[in-house]
Amino acid sequence: MHISQNLLYYRKIYQLSLRELASKIDVDFMTIYNIETSKTSEQKITIDTISKLASFFQVTIDDFIYKDLSQFENVALGDKERKSYE
DSSP, X not given: OOHHHXXXXXXXXXXXXXXXXXXXXXXXXXXHHHXXXXXXOGGGSOHHHHHHHXXXXXXXXXXXXXXXXXXXHHHHHHHHHHTTTO
């Protein structure tokens, strides 16, 4: 699974701090921190949190979990150009 990698990758592309992202998707800062730093086992991340992250970054839940999205640069760049996250 690639949840931690994808979270870090997209957060950097969107130029968001951990706190900013947590606030935007209404999730506790420590939840985002623990996911990104792999302090929380990926099997213990709730589907609600994964759904919020995938929705925010405009990728499918399956892609967010199972694909290394940093390998597909165009996926993230198109989303960033839309700037719908502001």
